Amino acid sequence: MTWIGRLLMTLLSLSLSQLSGGETPTQTLKSGEALFLALPCPHKQCTVSCDGHTLTAHAHPTYADHCLVILATPLEATSGNHKKAITIHSTEGKVYPAIKLTTLEPDYPVEPLSVNPDLVTPPEHALKRINKERKEIAAALKTQHSETPLTSAFIEPVPFKKITSPFGIRRLYNEQLKGRHTGVDLRAAEGTPVQAPHSGIVKMAQSNWYTGGHIVIEHGWGVSSSYFHLSDIQVKEGENVKQGQQIALTGATGRVTGPHLHWGVHIDSIPVNPVQFMNDTRRLFLRL
Numbered sequence: 001m002t003w004i005g006r007l008l009m010t011l012l013s014l015s016l017s018q019l020s021g022g023e024t025p026t027q028t029l030k031s032g033e034a035l036f037l038a039l040p041c042p043h044k045q046c047t048v049s050c051d052g053h054t055l056t057a058h059a060h061p062t063y064a065d066h067c068l069v070i071l072a073t074p075l076e077a078t079s080g081n082h083k084k085a086i087t088i089h090s091t092e093g094k095v096y097p098a099i100k101l102t103t104l105e106p107d108y109p110v111e112p113l114s115v116n117p118d119l120v121t122p123p124e125h126a127l128k129r130i131n132k133e134r135k136e137i138a139a140a141l142k143t144q145h146s147e148t149p150l151t152s153a154f155i156e157p158v159p160f161k162k163i164t165s166p167f168g169i170r171r172l173y174n175e176q177l178k179g180r181h182t183g184v185d186l187r188a189a190e191g192t193p194v195q196a197p198h199s200g201i202v203k204m205a206q207s208n209w210y211t212g213g214h215i216v217i218e219h220g221w222g223v224s225s226s227y228f229h230l231s232d233i234q235v236k237e238g239e240n241v242k243q244g245q246q247i248a249l250t251g252a253t254g255r256v257t258g259p260h261l262h263w264g265v266h267i268d269s270i271p272v273n274p275v276q277f278m279n280d281t282r283r284l285f286l287r288l
Contacts, residue, residue, distance in 0.1 A: 026100040032075040032168045034272040035101070036068065036280055039088055043067035047089045050101070055086075056146050058221055061285060070221055072267035073103050075168060075180055108168040111181070115255055120173045126209055133208045140204035140216040141224055141269045148220030153285045154197040154278040155243065157227065158250065158261050162187040165260075167273040173255070182271035183226065183264030188250040190259040194227055196241045197278065205237050211262070212253025217241060221267075225274070228262035229253050 029035055039048065043057040048069050057067040071086070084103065088096040122130055165185035196217060203224065204216035213230030231251025235241055252259040265274035 026102070028102045028104060029073045030104050030106045031073050032106075032272055033073050034267055034277060034280070035071040035073070036284060037071060037086070037099075038063070038066050038068055039096075040065065041067055041088060041090055041094070041096070045091050047091075048086065049089075050086050051084050056222065058147075058149060061149065061151075070223070070267055071101075072270035072272050074270050075182065075272075106168070108170060108180070110170045110172050111165060112172040113174075113257055115173055115257060117174060122209065130209050133210075136204065136206075137208070137211075137214070137216070138269070141226075141266050143218050143222045143224060143268060145201065145218055145220055146222045146268075150198060150220050150223065150281065152198065152243065153281040154225075154265075154274075155195070156278070157194050157197050157225075157263050158186055158188045158192050160186065163275070167271075167275070182266075183228075183262050184274055186261045186263055188259065188261045190231060190249075190251050192250040192261070193246045194230065194248040194250060194261060196243055196245050196247050197225060198223075199243045200225075200241060202235050202237050202239045202241060202247075205233050205235050205239075207233075208254060210255045212256065213248065213251060214254075215248055217247075223277075224266045224269075226262075226264035226266065228264075229256050229260065231259075 027035065038060055039046065042065055043059045046057060046067060048055045048057050050071060055069050055071060057069055060066040060068045084101040086099040086101055090096065163184050164187050165181060167181060167184050169181045171179060171181055198219045200217040200219035202215065203218050204214055206214060208214045211228040213233050215227045215230065215233060215235065216224055218224045227248060229251055230248040231253060232249040235247045241247060250259060250261045263274050265272055265277045
């Protein structure tokens with residue numbers, strides 16, 4: 001097996017000969033990217049760790065003698081390069097060299113936006129609600145079914161017309177820097193049906209101060225997807241949904257400048273580019 005391919009996220013497959021050769025495998029990732037790492041060791045016969053933190057080794061969907069590890073790189077700004085080491089330990093005594101991983105902070109642009117001033121500096125009476133919702137969102141993104149496998153590639157939640165705001169940019173609301181964009185904004189007229197990109201369990205289905213109508217779905221392998229600014233939520237927390245099932249209608253609720261769909265993907269609570277993640281799952285399951 002050899003390199004399968006790469007866009008901005010990475011789908012990497014290493015053969016036993018590559019890992020046992022004289023050169024140490026290396027890989028460079030940008031913050032906000034994810035690494036799909038296929039290793040020549042069945043998932044029940046090896047453990048994988050990154051800088052001492054154990055990573056879940058999943059059964060590979062195509063190759064029974066390989067495991068699959070998904071590693072997300074945090075989006076927050078870094079100063080310079082950060083080097084990590086991925087180590088593989090076999091229960092059968094095979095020795096694998098460490099894989100060197102270097103993460104970089106790309107030059108994500110700044111996007112100025114004009115919104116209701118209350119959504120930049122909220123009124124005092126809203127602060128308790130906002131803090132409560134932040135904790136609820138964080139809890140919804142903590143995956144509980146990591147052993148559940150993804151069974152197919154992700155599909156688009158709405159028909160792709162245009163990305164109006166890309167992943168990773170720095171948001172400048174009314175000339176105040178207010179964090180990073182942890183998803184992509186997709187152009188969609190109000191009332192456009194939203195479909196689940198993969199089967200999963202609904203972890204959140206409620207209206208929030210900043211994100212408006214908000215759904216979180218946990219899919220498996222530590223992967224969750226999020227949808228903001230919905231005008232109509234059509235699923236309930238705890239509900240099992242199928243890929244392609246209609247879950248909501250798009251809208252302009254929460255902190256917005258107009259109707260659209262914010263789509264996010266998180267791996268173990270770390271945001272990654274959802275469009276690139278979808279493309280990598282397509283290559284993974286289509287065996288390209």
